[in-house]
Amino acid sequence: xxxxxxxxxxxxxxxxxxxxxxxxxxxxxxxxxxxxxxxxxxxxxxxxxxxxxxxxxxxxxxxxxxxxxxxxxxxxxxxxxxxxxxxxxxxxxxxxxxxxxx
Amino acid sequence: xxxxxxxxxxxxxxxxxxxxxxxxxxxxxxxxxxxxxxxxxxxxxxxxxxxxxxxxxxxxxxxxxxxxxxxxxxxxxxxxxxxxxxxxxxxxxxxxxxxxxxxxxxxxxxxxxxxxxxxxxxxxxxxxxxxxxxxxxxxxxxxxxxxxxxxxxxxxxxxxxxxxxxxxxxxxxxxxxxxxxxxxxxxxxxxxxxxxxxxxxxxxxxxxxxxxxxxxxxxxxxxxxxxxxxxx
Amino acid sequence: xxxxxxxxxxxxxxxxxxxxxxxxxxxxxxxxxxxxxxxxxxxxxxxxxxxxxxxxxxxxxxxxxxxxxxxxxxxxxxxxxxxxxxxxxxxxxxxxxxxxxxxxxxxxxxxxxxxxxxxxxxxxxxxxxxxxxxxxxxxxxxxxxxxxxxxxxxxxxxxxxxxxxxxxxxxxxxxxxxxxxxxxxxxxxxxxxxxxxxxxxxxxxxxxxxxxxxxxxxxxxxxxxxxxxxxxxxxxxxxxxxxxxxxxxxxxxxxxxxxxxxxxxxxxxxxxxxxxxxxxxxxxxxxxxxxxxxxxxxxxxxxxxxxxxxxxxxxxxxxxxxxxxxxxxxxxxxxxxxxxxxxxxxxxxxxxxxxxxxxxxxxxxxxxxxxxxxxxxxxxxxxxxxxxxxxxxxxxxxxxxxxxxxxxxxxxxxxxxxxxxxxxxxxxxxxxxxxxxxxxxxxxxxxxxxxxxxxxxxxxxxxxxxxxxxxxxxxxxxxxxxxxxxx
Numbered sequence: 159x160x161x162x163x164x165x166x167x168x169x170x171x172x173x174x175x176x177x178x179x180x181x182x183x184x185x186x187x188x189x190x191x192x193x194x195x196x197x198x199x200x201x202x203x204x205x206x207x208x209x210x211x212x213x214x215x216x217x218x219x220x221x222x223x224x225x226x227x228x229x230x231x232x233x234x235x236x237x238x239x240x241x242x243x244x245x246x247x248x249x250x251x252x253x254x255x256x257x258x259x260x
Numbered sequence: 261x262x263x264x265x266x267x268x269x270x271x272x273x274x275x276x277x278x279x280x281x282x283x284x285x286x287x288x289x290x291x292x293x294x295x296x297x298x299x300x301x302x303x304x305x306x307x308x309x310x311x312x313x314x315x316x317x318x319x320x321x322x323x324x325x326x327x328x329x330x331x332x333x334x335x336x337x338x339x340x341x342x343x344x345x346x347x348x349x350x351x352x353x354x355x356x357x358x359x360x361x362x363x364x365x366x367x368x369x370x371x372x373x374x375x376x377x378x379x380x381x382x383x384x385x386x387x388x389x390x391x392x393x394x395x396x397x398x399x400x401x402x403x404x405x406x407x408x409x410x411x412x413x414x415x416x417x418x419x420x421x422x423x424x425x426x427x428x429x430x431x432x433x434x435x436x437x438x439x440x441x442x443x444x445x446x447x448x449x450x451x452x453x454x455x456x457x458x459x460x461x462x463x464x465x466x467x468x469x470x471x472x473x474x475x476x477x478x479x480x481x482x483x484x485x486x487x488x489x490x491x492x
Numbered sequence: 493x494x495x496x497x498x499x500x501x502x503x504x505x506x507x508x509x510x511x512x513x514x515x516x517x518x519x520x521x522x523x524x525x526x527x528x529x530x531x532x533x534x535x536x537x538x539x540x541x542x543x544x545x546x547x548x549x550x551x552x553x554x555x556x557x558x559x560x561x562x563x564x565x566x567x568x569x570x571x572x573x574x575x576x577x578x579x580x581x582x583x584x585x586x587x588x589x590x591x592x593x594x595x596x597x598x599x600x601x602x603x604x605x606x607x608x609x610x611x612x613x614x615x616x617x618x619x620x621x622x623x624x625x626x627x628x629x630x631x632x633x634x635x636x637x638x639x640x641x642x643x644x645x646x647x648x649x650x651x652x653x654x655x656x657x658x659x660x661x662x663x664x665x666x667x668x669x670x671x672x673x674x675x676x677x678x679x680x681x682x683x684x685x686x687x688x689x690x691x692x693x694x695x696x697x698x699x700x701x702x703x704x705x706x707x708x709x710x711x712x713x714x715x716x717x718x719x720x721x722x723x724x725x726x727x728x729x730x731x732x733x734x735x736x737x738x739x740x741x742x743x744x745x746x747x748x749x750x751x752x753x754x755x756x757x758x759x760x761x762x763x764x765x766x767x768x769x770x771x772x773x774x775x776x777x778x779x780x781x782x783x784x785x786x787x788x789x790x791x792x793x794x795x796x797x798x799x800x801x802x803x804x805x806x807x808x809x810x811x812x813x814x815x816x817x818x819x820x821x822x823x824x825x826x827x828x829x830x831x832x833x834x835x836x837x838x839x840x841x842x843x844x845x846x847x848x849x850x851x852x853x854x855x856x857x858x859x860x861x862x863x864x865x866x867x868x869x870x871x872x873x874x875x876x877x878x879x880x881x882x883x884x885x886x887x888x889x890x891x892x893x894x895x896x897x898x899x900x901x902x903x904x905x906x907x908x909x910x911x912x913x914x915x916x917x918x919x920x921x922x923x924x925x926x927x928x929x930x931x932x933x934x935x936x937x938x939x940x941x942x943x944x945x946x947x948x949x950x951x952x953x954x955x956x957x958x959x960x961x962x963x964x965x966x967x968x969x970x971x972x973x974x975x976x977x978x979x
Contacts, residue, residue: 166288166669181273203662207670208669210669220316221668228328228331230471232628235339243644286688287670294553321555322547323548328621334602337598338595420508424508431501443549444497445547446549
């Protein structure tokens with residue numbers, strides 16, 4: 159097993175942890191962190207798997223860089239929304255407002 | 261009930277992880293040979309930069325990068341759209357730490373220098389606009405925490421111009437090449453290197469500004485948007 | 493051609509520098525340009541066939557190519573029509589006095605750019621970036637104004653959208669890891685019959701896209717977001733945004749599904765779609781708020797779209813084509829009808845100053861025009877002749893019969909009846925006279941005209957379905973696209 163494949167498998171592990179966190183955590187910031195963990199896992203799979211097939215490959219590296227920027231933009235927007243939501247309602251999760259929406 | 265839900269979710273995540281790991285192994289085993297690496301190596305000379313990742317980002321797949329900057333601009337302006345109108349500066353968030361202030365005098369110039377280096381390095385080794393912009397934004401965050409005045413971070417026309425400048429210049433180059441009769445985003449021969457550096461420079465400024473604006477955009481505006489049909 | 497992508501981006505940048513009122517004039521000009529360019533591209537493709545356009549002068553797989561075919565240009569044209577209607581409506585509807593409304597126009601244009609990018613996209617990673625552009629712009633539009641309820645809905649929407657995008661990207665990572673290319677046609681060319689890793693990748697991508705399309709039972713984020721947004725924004729979100737992720741799912745399925753899919757997956761997706769039709773319609777019938785009714789109706793109508801999967805898997809070529817045409821018509825007619833419905837609902841809410849259904853009593857005397865538009869759009873959703881909704885369901889009905897999957901017919905019929913139920917509930921409420929209030933506000937004529945035009949388009953679609961569908965079936969020639977069309 160090459161180290162590149164090990165990166166990809168570590169990425170798979172991160173995806174699993176991130177997904178579990180995303181589904182199970184109610185606190186908005188924790189959920190956002192879980193999203194970032196999941197994102198890092200996906201990026202590791204993208205680079206590791208491609209690297210395994212033919213050495214360092216600049217295409218997935220560039221894709222991951224683009225992906226990171228998109229993830230940062232989404233994270234930053236989410237934090238701004240969460241901060242304002244917390245400021246207005248004092249809540250840190252979406253669950254406890256309970257309006258019966260399924 | 262809740263306990264059961266947690267268990268089911270955990271079991272699903274574990275199962276998915278195992279399936280994914282198997283899929284990664286299978287995909288690695290049955291990888292198909294593609295001609296992409298050869299194409300890339302053959303075209304690198306015409307891309308205007310030496311570093312292949314930068315060549316992919318700003319030449320071969322520049323459309324992705326253009327849209328990615330668009331995503332950043334969206335996040336930035338959504339951030340400032342939620343802020344109060346007068347000023348984004350909140351004195352309560354400033355700290356007057358003596359140590360921080362002393363450090364700052366060393367760090368701010370160094371970080372600016374580092375940002376400039378990263379930008380320049382992007383053409384032939386790891387580095388580039390986003391890394392430089394992130395360092396620039398970090399400098400701004402440090403300055404803000406230390407209480408240095410930053411009058412330019414106001415949701416005025418100057419801030420909006422700063423947010424969109426990098427995107428606009430990138431777009432202008434894209435459209436100019438189309439008006440000259442080539443494909444959109446195609447650089448004129450021989451000018452690719454210079455244009456890429458110019459685009460990266462303005463992008464650095466804009467990325468730094470967007471990230472900083474998102475950090476600073478916190479205070480809540482006093483105005484309210486009534487819901488549709490509100491009041492009843 | 494690529495002006496379709498770059499005009500919205502340029503307009504987004506320009507309108508960010510202007511305030512709401514000046515941005516409105518600029519945007520209206522931009523909409524005119526977009527409509528004209530979309531029309532000319534549509535006629536160019538209708539006359540000369542589809543082509544690939546290599547961006548930046550680099551052919552795929554090294555660069556990013558756009559796939560300009562009959563389906564893509566039809567959706568580009570649809571987007572131009574619906575977005576223009578929403579934009580004109582928004583220019584009158586939104587309050588220019590609020591400082592944050594200036595951000596409406598740049599977000600609107602980014603959204604448009606993302607939509608056109610997705611319709612024309614042929615590169616898996618580029619589609620991901622396009623999806624994120626759409627999602628973040630849509631979330632920004634929902635959150636605009638920043639009230640707590642809007643933020644709650646926006647956050648829920650954002651989290652769902654982000655999870656969906658990452659699931660999609662994970663699938664892309666697996667596909668790239670195995671096939672070393674990002675071009676969808678390139679992958680379709682090399683994929684074999686039994687590829688377990690690629691099959692999991694397809695499953696992940698479809699699951700992520702289904703979440704973003706709000707397929708039952710992953711639809712929880714949609715009603716709050718579409719209900720709380722301003723009406724023109726809701727119209728954009730329901731009419732166009734959810735279709736973008738479905739469009740990618742459909743493209744993936746039609747290119748790769750025959751080898752990577754399975755009967756179980758196809759029937760499963762169809763069953764979820766059927767459940768969405770029934771559950772969404774039932775919930776729509778029970779909602780106390782007008783816009784929630786319309787939002788749940790979207791959940792139901794999206795359900796029909798997922799009948800594409802069972803009706804194109806392992807069936808004869810002509811049957812598959814029938815199903816594809818039916819789904820395309822359903823996308824188009826739902827986009828038109830639902831946009832009309834949301835805009836009309838916005839007018840009704842503006843008029844009675846309440847968003848509750850039971851506050852509509854007596855409004856039939858004062859706002860018959862908007863109410864009529866609402867009803868016309870409803871007729872298309874029910875699938876009565878001669879509307880576009882009827883033509884779509886008729887094609888799906890034929891495809892179900894021809895492929896021997898008779899059980900979908902029950903869904904199609906029952907869905908129509910349930911749609912009639914929730915539309916007539918609104919009508920009944922508006923004709924009730926027991927309400928004492930006669931204090932109605934009259935919205936400007938422009939606001940009333942736009943939903944009517946959209947509803948009439950949805951109605952007329954059934955009559956012109958033949959020529960519309962003929963463009964979709966155009967031969968696609970793989971030519972060097974750069975020289976083919978230059979606006």
